[in-house]
Amino acid sequence: MSQKRILITGAxxxxxxxxxxxxxxxxxxxxxxxxxxxxxxxxxxxxxxxIGTSHIDEEAISTADYIIHLAGENVGEREWTExxxxxxxxSRTRSTNLLFEKLKTxxxxxxxxxxxxxxxxxxxxxAETEVMEDSPVGEDFLANVTIEWEKSIDQIAELxxxxxxxxxxxxxxxxxxxxAKMLEPIxxxxxxxxxxxxxxxxxxxxxxxxxxxxxxxxxxxxGAYNAVAPKPVTNAELTQxxAKMLDKPLFLPNxxxxxxxxxxxxxxxxxxxxxxxxxxxxxxxxxxxQYPDLQSALNDLFQKK
Numbered sequence: 655m656s657q658k659r660i661l662i663t664g665a666x667x668x669x670x671x672x673x674x675x676x677x678x679x680x681x682x683x684x685x686x687x688x689x690x691x692x693x694x695x696x697x698x699x700x701x702x703x704x705i706g707t708s709h710i711d712e713e714a715i716s717t718a719d720y721i722i723h724l725a726g727e728n729v730g731e732r733e734w735t736e737x738x739x740x741x742x743x744x745s746r747t748r749s750t751n752l753l754f755e756k757l758k759t760x761x762x763x764x765x766x767x768x769x770x771x772x773x774x775x776x777x778x779x780x781a782e783t784e785v786m787e788d789s790p791v792g793e794d795f796l797a798n799v800t801i802e803w804e805k806s807i808d809q810i811a812e813l814x815x816x817x818x819x820x821x822x823x824x825x826x827x828x829x830x831x832x833x834a835k836m837l838e839p840i841x842x843x844x845x846x847x848x849x850x851x852x853x854x855x856x857x858x859x860x861x862x863x864x865x866x867x868x869x870x871x872x873x874x875x876x877g878a879y880n881a882v883a884p885k886p887v888t889n890a891e892l893t894q895x896x897a898k899m900l901d902k903p904l905f906l907p908n909x910x911x912x913x914x915x916x917x918x919x920x921x922x923x924x925x926x927x928x929x930x931x932x933x934x935x936x937x938x939x940x941x942x943x944q945y946p947d948l949q950s951a952l953n954d955l956f957q958k959k
Contacts, residue, residue, distance in 0.1 A: 657681065657682065657683045658682050658683065658719045658720065658871075659682070659683040659684070659685060659717055659718050659719050659720075660677055660682050660683070660684055660685070660718065660719065660720045660721070660722055660871070661685045661686075661687060661701075661714055661715070661717075661718035661720070661721045661722070662674055662677075662684065662685070662686055662687070662721075662722045662724065663686075663687045663703075663721070663722070663723050663724055663725040663749065663753070664723070664724030664725035664726065664770070665686045665687075665688070665698075665724065666688070667724060667728070668825065668827055668829060668830045668831055668860075669724055669770070669822075669825060669860070669863060669864075670724045672827075672860050672861075672864055673722065673724070673863075673864045673867055674686065674698060676861075676864040676865075676868070677864075677867075677868060678697060678698070680868060683699075684697075684698045684699070685698065685699040685700070685701060685714055685717065685718060686698050686699070686700045686701065687701055687702075687703045687710065687714055687725075688700050688701070688702060688703070689702070689703065689704065690702075701713065701714035703752070705745075705748050705749050705752055708752055708755070710752065710753075710756050712756075712760050715756050715757060715760040715762050715764070716760055716761060716762050716763075718762065718763075718764050719763060719764065719765055719766075720764065720765060720766045720767070720768065720871050721753065721764055721766075721767045721768070722768050722769075722867055722871075723749070723750060723753065723767065723768070723769040723770065723807070724769075724770045725745065725746070725749045726742070726745045726746040726749070726770070726803075727741050727742045727745040727746075729742055729774075729796065729799075729921075729924070730831075730832070730835075730921065730924055733918070733919055733921060734795070734919060734920045734921045739795060742799055743799050743802060743803075746799065746802075746803040746806070747802050747803060747805075747806045750769070750803070750806035750807055750810075751806050751809075753767075753810070754806070754809050754810050754813070757810065757813055757815070758813060764815055765815065765816060765874070766815060766816040766817070766818070766870075766871055766874055767807075767810045767815045767816070767817045767818075768817075768818045768819075768820065768867055768870045768871055768875075769807045769817070769818070769819050769820070770819075770820055770822055771800060771803060771804055771807070771819040771820060771821045771822065771878065772796065772800050772803075772821055772822055773821045773822065773823045773856055773880060773882065773929055773931045774792070774796035774797055774799070774800050775791050775792065775797055775800035775801065775804070775821060776789055776790070776791060776792050776797065776929050776931065777791065777792015777793060777794050777796075777797045777929070778792065778794060778796070778797075778853075778923050778924075778927035778928060778929060779927055779928075779929070780850060780852060780853055780927060780928075781929075781930070782854070782930055783930065784930045784931070784932050785929060785930065785931055785932065786880075786932050786934065786935065787821070787877070787878045787879065787880060787935050794923065795920065795923075796923075796924075800821075804819060804878070807819055811876075816874050816875070816876050817876060817877075818870045818875040818876055818877060818878075818879065819877070819878045819879070820863075820866060820867065820870065820879055820881040821878060821879065821880050821881060821882075821931075822858065822863065822881045822882075823855075823856035823857055823858050823880070823881060823882035823883075823886075823931060824855050824856065824857040824858070825857070825858055825860055825863060826857050826858070826859055826860065826951055826952075826955060827860045827955075828955055828956075833896075833955075836892070836893065836896055837896060837900070840893070840896055840897050840900055840902050840904075841900060841902065843902060843903065844906060845893060845896070845897055845902065845904055845906070846893065846904060846906040846907065846908055846909050847889050847890040847893045847894075847908045847909070848889050848893075848908065848909050848914060848925045848926060849889070849908065849909070849910070849911045849914065849925070849926040850908070850911075850926075851888060851889050851890030851893070851908050852888050852889070852890065853888065853889050853926060853927050853928035854886045854887070854888060854928040854929055854930040854931075855886060855887055855888065855889055855892050855928055856880075856882040856883075856886040856928070856929055856930065856931035857882065857883055857886065857887070857892070857948070857951070858881055858882050858883050859883065859943075859944070859945035859951040859954065859955070861944060861945065861954075862883065862943050862944055862945055863881055865941075865944070866879075866881050866936065866941060869936075869939075869940075869941050873939065873940070875939060879933075879935055879936040879939070880931050880932060880933050880935065880936065881933075881936070882931045882932075882933050883933065883943055883945065883946055883947070883948075883951070884933055884937070884943060884946045884947070885946060885947045885948065886930050886931065887948050888928075889925075889928065890908075891948070892948065895948055895949070895952055896952070899952050899956045911926055914926060
């Protein structure tokens with residue numbers, strides 16, 4: 655049986671770097687789509703794409719058996735100006751539309767297309783109600799971005815490809831993202847829950863997320879799946895657990911909503927609101943989590959036994 659080749663977009667991001675390495679170690683051949691040619695030695699085959707000029711090296715498509723699509727601007731990196739919001743949307747939809755067009759016109763053997771999506775689809779609030787893959791969508795900015803993103807993903811199924819969407823929650827990675835931002839103030843004794851502290855954080859360990867992408871490919875999954883761990887926690891619970899891991903006290907009152915909105919504007923919703931998201935569907939498909947609860951995940955991330 656020949657080695658399966660997986661083409662990954664967005665492999666320079668936090669998830670992409672870990673995923674490429676994980677899949678390589680699992681025996682897959684890995685190709686990357688990059689905006690710039692790298693002159694550094696690499697174990698991965700690299701190809702160029704340019705969304706602005708609608709260019710993709712044809713060999714990237716013609717040699718792939720599966721595509722994992724992770725490309726998209728980081729939503730929490732900078733203030734949400736109108737220009738930034740447009741970039742967040744178009745980095746997802748235009749990149750997916752380009753892949754659709756190339757898959758339609760370049761002869762290929764691609765069997766499956768597994769794309770990142772986001773639990774932001776369901777909107778953000780302070781409700782405790784658990785949401786499933788068929789729950790109503792939200793009406794805020796991130797929900798609207800994810801709705802349009804998934805529309806662009808779904809069209810690839812029209813080409814006879816198996817399409818799976820992993821709606822990713824908060825990835826707990828010490829190297830970056832939300833967790834790294836939460837750790838900084840705690841390290842300097844100024845950590846505190848945000849807003850009410852009751853907002854749900856539906857999280858996932860990066861290793862489980864990598865395993866879920868591979869599972870979607872190996873099982874030829876189709877449709878949407880929530881990529882979150884079985885036991886969401888509140889912002890206050892996560893803050894307290896992180897402080898305990900770092901052996902730091904939490905003595906400041908909750909950071910008030912008005913202060914966060916003053917500092918972050920509309921982007922404060924990411925910190926102040928959340929969603930209680932269920933992973934029952936992916937579990938019913940046979941996926942088993944290595945880190946199903948927060949304590950086991952943090953023990954691994956902080957290497958505590």
